[in-house]
Amino acid sequence: MPPPTDAQTFDLGDVTLASGTTLRGARLAYQVYGSLNADRTNAILYPTWYSGWHTDNEWLIGTDKALNPDEWFIIVPNMLGNGLSTSPSNADSPHDHARFPMVTFADQVECQYRLVTEHFGIRTLPLVTGWSMGAGQTYQWAVAHPEMVQRAVPFCGSSVTAAHNQVFLESLATALVADAAYADGDYAPDRLPVKGLRAFARIYSGWGFSQAFYWQEEWRTLGFTSLDDFLYGFWEQFFRDGRDPNNLLAMLRTWHAGNVGNTPGFNGDTRAALRSIRCPLLSLPAEKDLYFPPEDEQWASQFIPDGQVRVIPGVWGHFAGGGKNPVDTKFIDGAIAEMLARPGYVG
Missing domain, CATH: 3.40.50.1820 (Alpha/Beta hydrolase fold, catalytic domain)
Incomplete structure (x- = not known):
């Protein structure tokens, strides 16, 4: 979107x-x-x-x-x-x-x-x-x-x-900028660091919901049919859908x-x-x-x-x-x- x-x-x-x-x-x-x-x-x-x-x-x-x-x-x-x-x-x-x-x-x-x-x-x-x-x-x-x-x-x-929260944020930032396509933040609009965004979304998926949420497969209530379907359709789609990587990093710094x-x-x-x-x-x-x-x-x-x-x-x-x-x-x-x-x- x-x-x-x-x-x-x-x-x-x-x-x-x-x-x-x-x-x-x-x-x-x-x-x-x-x-x-x-x-x-x-x-x-x-x-x-x-x-x-x-x-x-x-x-x-x-x-x-x-x-x-x-x-x-x-x-x-x-x-x-x-x-x-x-x-x-x-x-x-x-x-x-x-x-x-x-x-x-x-x-x-x-x-x-x-x-x-x-x-x-x-x-x-x-x-x-x-x-x-x-x-x-x-x-x-x-x-x-x-x-x-x-x-x-x-x-x-x-x-x-909190410090533990900051560890989470630093893992997100590190994953995103590790993609060579990030190019120190000067990527072209049509060449987003997709690998970095995917890694970013995977890290987030382990923190945004609880262990019990996954154990009980609550993602099915959101209309997803498998764990992979949820990881791609909810998490990766969200961060690849109109979210600019530099914007994500700027907001992370505010949060941190x-x-x-x-x-x-x-x-x-x-x-x-x-x-x-x-x-x-x-x-x-x-x-x-x-x-x-x-x-x-x-x-x-x-x-x-x-x-x-x-x-x-x-x-x-x-x-x-x-x-x-x-x-x-x-x-x-x-x-x-x-x-x-x-x-x-x-x-």
Whole structure:
């Protein structure tokens, strides 16, 4: 499936990143669902995840869901690096391709903050929520702009990328760039490093779902007829279908560096950053997530003044948050509905 073409664009202009590098003429692609009310108080922010586009978030939006566009104004910003917002695949020289600078979660959120405040004139967010890297951005919002966030529900993600998670990410990056066709990132559009992408997808297939998922052959519920059919039809097809390798690597670097403690003012102190969160925060880790395990969220929650953890049960691992399993979707939707029904932080 090619990238969607229906995104709206907010011109950021020149953006100086945490690294000190300036992205010139940067753009933030986004989509909205629903209508903003007169006093601009019904906006929900729902950032994208690793390699996902705004359309990949739509499974949790609907009139039968807590994220009901008849009630809420739901903003889905595309991360820098995902191919729709400014990314290696569309950036101008000298930041094109493999020369794209490091973008942190803090950089992502500051660009989104400008969209929300400058473009829409919004000063309060009843909810920020997101899956995986979207969860990382949710935590970052709660730390960087506590005066705006009334409630937060990160699912299958974390406030800091753990060392074991980083090992997984480094294995992905190493496999991709090992393909000679990668050519130090200057591959031709019609000569993608397919061997590297296939290796990338194979590594991911062993981490995205749990051991029990494979043992129980849950992939059959997705319409696949054999293990090989699943590995090719789900994993390889996804990463070879409109996902640019340099974009994948840029987003990996963002993920790898994730840590709310690096928010300006906290000097790397993750615990202090978590203690600064003012809003009720409900984290939803998946029971068998191999790279965002529940233990990580239980550790973080002890420092958040109004932090809770509710584990998504089952065998789907990280993809419990991917909208593929109706049981998990119902669990996440119910938790969001419950949070929206409780009082939120009002600055």
